[in-house]
Amino acid sequence: MRSLTTSRGRLAAIAAGLLLLLMFPQFEQDFYTELVTRTMILAIFAISLDLLLGYTGLISFGHAAWFGIGGYVLALLGTQYQVTNSLWLTLPAAIAVTALASFVVGLFVLRTRGMFFIMVTLAFAQIFYYLFHDVKSLGGSSDGLNLRGKPSTAINGWTPFDLTETATLYYFVLALMVAVLVFMAALLRSPLGRALQGIRENEHRMAAIGFPVLRYKLAAFTLAGSIAGLAGYLYAVLGGGVNPELLSWHQSADVLLMVILGGMGQLLGGVVGAFSFVLLQELTSTFTKDWHLWLGIVIVLLVLFLPDGMISIAARVKALVRRSRA
Amino acid sequence: MDLPLILIQALNAVQYGLLLFLVASGLTLIFGVMGVINLAHGSFYMMGAYLAFSLAPLTGNLLATIVVGLLLSVLIGALLEWALFAHLYRRNHLQQVLLTYGLILIFESLRSRFIGDDVHSVSVPAWLDFSIPLGDVMTYPAYRLFMSAVCLLVAAGLYLLIQRTRLGSQIRAGAANREMVQVLGINIDWVYRLVFALGVALAAFAGMINAPVTAVAPGMGMSMLIVSFVVVIVGGIGSVWGALVASQLIAFADTFGKVFVPDYAGMAIYIVMAIVLLWRPEGLFKS
Numbered sequence: 001m002r003s004l005t006t007s008r009g010r011l012a013a014i015a016a017g018l019l020l021l022l023m024f025p026q027f028e029q030d031f032y033t034e035l036v037t038r039t040m041i042l043a044i045f046a047i048s049l050d051l052l053l054g055y056t057g058l059i060s061f062g063h064a065a066w067f068g069i070g071g072y073v074l075a076l077l078g079t080q081y082q083v084t085n086s087l088w089l090t091l092p093a094a095i096a097v098t099a100l101a102s103f104v105v106g107l108f109v110l111r112t113r114g115m116f117f118i119m120v121t122l123a124f125a126q127i128f129y130y131l132f133h134d135v136k137s138l139g140g141s142s143d144g145l146n147l148r149g150k151p152s153t154a155i156n157g158w159t160p161f162d163l164t165e166t167a168t169l170y171y172f173v174l175a176l177m178v179a180v181l182v183f184m185a186a187l188l189r190s191p192l193g194r195a196l197q198g199i200r201e202n203e204h205r206m207a208a209i210g211f212p213v214l215r216y217k218l219a220a221f222t223l224a225g226s227i228a229g230l231a232g233y234l235y236a237v238l239g240g241g242v243n244p245e246l247l248s249w250h251q252s253a254d255v256l257l258m259v260i261l262g263g264m265g266q267l268l269g270g271v272v273g274a275f276s277f278v279l280l281q282e283l284t285s286t287f288t289k290d291w292h293l294w295l296g297i298v299i300v301l302l303v304l305f306l307p308d309g310m311i312s313i314a315a316r317v318k319a320l321v322r323r324s325r326a
Numbered sequence: 327m328d329l330p331l332i333l334i335q336a337l338n339a340v341q342y343g344l345l346l347f348l349v350a351s352g353l354t355l356i357f358g359v360m361g362v363i364n365l366a367h368g369s370f371y372m373m374g375a376y377l378a379f380s381l382a383p384l385t386g387n388l389l390a391t392i393v394v395g396l397l398l399s400v401l402i403g404a405l406l407e408w409a410l411f412a413h414l415y416r417r418n419h420l421q422q423v424l425l426t427y428g429l430i431l432i433f434e435s436l437r438s439r440f441i442g443d444d445v446h447s448v449s450v451p452a453w454l455d456f457s458i459p460l461g462d463v464m465t466y467p468a469y470r471l472f473m474s475a476v477c478l479l480v481a482a483g484l485y486l487l488i489q490r491t492r493l494g495s496q497i498r499a500g501a502a503n504r505e506m507v508q509v510l511g512i513n514i515d516w517v518y519r520l521v522f523a524l525g526v527a528l529a530a531f532a533g534m535i536n537a538p539v540t541a542v543a544p545g546m547g548m549s550m551l552i553v554s555f556v557v558v559i560v561g562g563i564g565s566v567w568g569a570l571v572a573s574q575l576i577a578f579a580d581t582f583g584k585v586f587v588p589d590y591a592g593m594a595i596y597i598v599m600a601i602v603l604l605w606r607p608e609g610l611f612k613s
Contacts, residue, residue: 059420108600111607115363115419115563119555123599126552130592249548253427260424290439296431303425304413 014268021174025167034238037170039278040177041234046258046270047180048227053256054265055188056220057200058110061118061252062125066102066225068247070094070232072132075145075242087151087163094233095226101128102225106218122249133244144243151237163237173234177271180227185267187223196220200265257299330461335581341470343577344477348532349550350557350569351484352525358564359501359521362414365426368551369433370526374399374533375542376437379446388451388538395534396527403526407519415518434544443544448537473535480531481570488566497521501564553580556595560602562609572610 021040025033045067052058073094078085109120131138139145150163163169187193195216198206207213236242245251254277262273284291353367377395378388385391410429414422449455450469457465488494499507500517507514533546540546557576561568576595583594602610 053420059423061423108603111603115357115361116559116608118363118419118423119559120599120603122552123556123559123596127593127596130596134592135589249552256423256427260420290435292431293435293439296428296435299428300410300425300432303417303421303428304410307417307421 043271043274045231048224051224056196060121062121064251065125065128066228067232070229071236071242098229099226103222106221129247146241330464339578339581341474343574346573350554352528366429368547370529371533371550372547374530375537378534378537399530400523403523407522446542450538562611565611568611
């Protein structure tokens with residue numbers, strides 16, 4: 001992994017980006033503040049998938065399941081069963097439940113590889129989709145559940161911050177996104193992170209030198225699921241409700257596109273990908289209502305003509321420059 | 327539950343299973359022979375249903391609709407293979423997923439733009455629009471029996487094609503070793519093109535023949551694709567025989583799941599899949 005500090009320009013760009021994000025709510029454009037909040041949540045979601053896709057080499061096509069479960073835990077605790085609406089209880093619960101669910105599913109799906117893995121993750125995500133679509137005790141309906149307001153942050157009557165304020169929710173999500181990035185940076189330098197990248201490069205060699213490959217993959221799958229659960233929780237808070245579409249295969253495909261757009265296996269790839277994706281979506285919708293048609297055409301053309309992604313454009317330009325100098 | 331009711335459900339399951347087989351066999355052939363994961367395969371099923379809906383007023387009868395529809399789908403399949411899929415054979419799975427996902431988006435948008443998002447129906451041909459009595463009070467629609475019979479014929483034809491013809495042995499050889507087949511002077515590009523067109527035609531045929539008993543609606547392609555994936559996972563990638571067995575297994579799980587545990591019916595097939603995965607991670611019939 002390239003260290004972030006090796007390039008001074010890169011560091012400056014990151015600092016500028018962070019500063020811009022910190023200042024953004026001061027413009028007091030609630031619509032755009034909420035849009036950026038949503039985008040940062042999607043960034044957390046994309047970062048979690050990149051742990052599987054970019055760092056462990058697992059193509060999961062069912063990552064939306066964890067996203068949806070995270071949101072549904074809040075809706076079930078806060079609305080359907082009215083157990084608690086406290087942030088301090090529902091957020092850990094959401095992460096714990098998604099961790100457990102992704103651990104159990106990981107036990108099944110990680111037995112497969114390659115093409116099988118793609119199909120099996122899609123199929124398992126579908127199970128959860130039907131659970132929240134059909135089973136009444138889990139809020140089952142196509143309309144989903146509405147939240148009873150934002151989660152409360154009160155501790156013994158003291159309220160440190162108020163999530164009903166647009167700017168506060170924004171900063172809360174920004175702080176969590178930065179925390180997830182710091183966590184990922186630390187994870188990738190840890191022995192676990194190194195082992196995962198080793199598995200991506202050559203699974204059989206890792207197994208041959210004695211790494212319990214399945215256990216490492218299961219750890220990555222569970223971690224990625226938990227972080228996606230966090231993102232789904234925040235998404236439900238922002239949107240004020242949940243519905244089964246959060247777990248749909250469209251959602252899984254969109255987050256996959258975000259990771260690829262931002263660059264797989266890059267720490268900030270998820271952030272860049274989520275922002276580019278939302279920006280593209282918003283820009284396209286200003287001149288056509290057929291965003292899906294254009295997205296489809298762009299994807300097909302990109303795979304055919306730029307199989308190595310946008311980064312390959314830079315490499316090609318460099319090669320051209322070098323040739324013209326010689 | 328009494329016997330005639332079980333019999334009706336069993337007949338429904340067999341018919342649904344055979345329909346699933348038509349879609350899944352093409353999917354598993356394209357997996358097995360060319361090594362491509364094709365997310366857009368469900369779109370071909372949808373295309374068939376919409377072809378049946380659009381062609382019915384023009385041709386006036388089901389047989390003509392199916393003949394014209396099949397010719398069109400073979401043509402579309404061969405064209406898509408030439409323009410897009412032929413470039414995917416040496417690419418990694420992620421690129422295959424991306425391109426075929428892009429295709430789904432394009433197909434769904436085109437469908438929405440040219441035919442709309444309404445739910446349509448296609449009428450059962452008059453000469454098959456009657457019911458056969460079962461027991462004292464129950465009846466069974468003749469069209470569904472006709473469907474089962476036709477699907478069985480197609481399955482038999484597919485078996486003969488793969489096991490007993492020259493083309494079939496080229497297909498099997500192509501799946502095993504592409505280079506060797508080329509060295510023997512066989513044009514593997516055309517074998518692949520035919521296999522792909524065959525897969526498209528099978529899925530479209532399933533869509534056309536099923537149109538009179540189902541709603542022709544947006545989203546039908548994707549739900550079919552996911553169930554076909556489950557069939558391929560259970561049957562084993564590349565195994566046509568596995569697809570036949572697995573499609574019956576899945577169809578019975580789905581049909582009787584709806585009867586016995588209606589609240590959880592959507593999940594029955596996935597539970598079967600999970601059990602198979604624990605027992606045989608590479609499917610029942612690894613090819």
